[in-house]
Amino acid sequence: MRKKIVAGNWKMNKTLQEGVALATELKDILAVEKPNCEVVIGTPFIHLATVSELLKDSVIAVSAQNCASKASGAYTGEVSAAMVKSTGAEYVILGHSERREYYNETPEILKEKVDLALENGLKIIFCIGESLAQREANEQEAVCKAELVGSVFHLSPEQWKNIVIAYEPIWAIGTGKTATADQAEEIHAYIRKCVAEVYGAEAAEDTTILYGGSCKASNAPELFAKPDIDGGLIGGASLKAPDFKGIIDAWK
Ligand code: 13P
Numbered sequence: 001m002r003k004k005i006v007a008g009n010w011k012m013n014k015t016l017q018e019g020v021a022l023a024t025e026l027k028d029i030l031a032v033e034k035p036n037c038e039v040v041i042g043t044p045f046i047h048l049a050t051v052s053e054l055l056k057d058s059v060i061a062v063s064a065q066n067c068a069s070k071a072s073g074a075y076t077g078e079v080s081a082a083m084v085k086s087t088g089a090e091y092v093i094l095g096h097s098e099r100r101e102y103y104n105e106t107p108e109i110l111k112e113k114v115d116l117a118l119e120n121g122l123k124i125i126f127c128i129g130e131s132l133a134q135r136e137a138n139e140q141e142a143v144c145k146a147e148l149v150g151s152v153f154h155l156s157p158e159q160w161k162n163i164v165i166a167y168e169p170i171w172a173i174g175t176g177k178t179a180t181a182d183q184a185e186e187i188h189a190y191i192r193k194c195v196a197e198v199y200g201a202e203a204a205e206d207t208t209i210l211y212g213g214s215c216k217a218s219n220a221p222e223l224f225a226k227p228d229i230d231g232g233l234i235g236g237a238s239l240k241a242p243d244f245k246g247i248i249d250a251w252k
Contacts, residue, residue: 002206004037004224005164005231006248007125008238009065009093009212012044019047020054025241027058035059036251037231040125041238042093045079052088063091063125066099069112081113081120092117093233095127095151097170107150114151123162125233126152127212128191132171140169141190148191153198160199164208165191166233172213174235181222181229184211188228217246224250 014022023041030039042063043051052062064087068078084092094113099105105113110126117124128147130140144167152163167187172179188209196204211223212233223229231251237243 002230003164003208004251005040005208005210006035006037006244006251007040007042007063007091007093007164007166007210007231007233008244009042009096009233009235010044010238011065011098011235013239014044014047016047016050019043020050022239022241023047023051023054023060026244027055027060029241029245030059030248035248037248039248040091042091042125045084048084048087048089056088061091062087062089063093064089064122065093065096067092067094067113067117067122069109069116071116081116081122084117085120085122089122091123091125091164093125093127093166095147097127097129097168097173101170107147110151111154114155118155118159118162123164124152125164125166125210127166127168127233129168129170129213135169135171140187144187144191145194148194157199157203160195160203161206164210165195166210166212167191168212168233170213174214176214178214178216178219178223179211181219181226184223185226185228188226192228215247217243217250220247220250 040061042065064084067081095110128144130143192204208230210231210233215232216237
């Protein structure tokens with residue numbers, strides 16, 4: 001059985017104190033009412049150690065939002081996969097469209113990050129998804145497949161077990177314009193088919209594929225009811241505990 005996951009991506013939001021307050025609130029809420037899925041929060045780097053310590057004995061796992069494409073050395077300002085791991089974080093989000101677009105992260109760079117994250121024992125939430133122009137040209141399948149081929153399909157079957165895919169259509173991120181459940185299911189099923197072609201049907205069945213893009217408590221139940229949608233990667237609605245909890249409750 002593949003894992004159901006609701007993951008928050010805080011992006012560049014929350015000071016350390018605000019982040020600790022949010023993580024504490026979530027921890028307390030989920031201690032009272034156990035979630036029916038795995039819960040992950042993706043914090044900025046500077047929060048990782050404190051929030052990981054805070055959530056050590058909780059049901060919530062912690063994720064970084066990025067790591068360096070180099071192992072160590074003279075790369076001022078960068079944070080390595082080993083450093084992320086040493087904070088107690090379990091996951092790293094890689095390939096987010098904002099990093100591809102604003103920080104010029106190419107498939108080759110992402111492949112290096114993926115390899116380093118796995119070498120250092122991190123699990124990866126790997127993001128893929130098309131732009132509006134690509135959707136309008138009906139290129140969404142080709143785009144998603146190319147992003148998988150470019151950065152993760154070189155992995156061994158054993159390594160693949162540490163990969164979670166997040167399908168995030170760029171036109172749905174932060175726009176309030178969610179993909180319909182049918183639109184999302186169609187591409188999730190296609191992504192699973194691509195995984196099956198490389199890793200086999202059983203591995204594809206076990207692969208968690210999240211939807212991301214204006215997912216909120218009101219639309220999560222319909223999205224998560226689809227057979228190939230295994231949860232969500234949540235931006236805006238992960239910044240307030242009750243909103244995020246509302247999405248987690250979609251699995252109830
Ligand atoms: P929003 O939920 O704010 O649309 O962001 C989605 C996202 O990019 C998560 O990584």
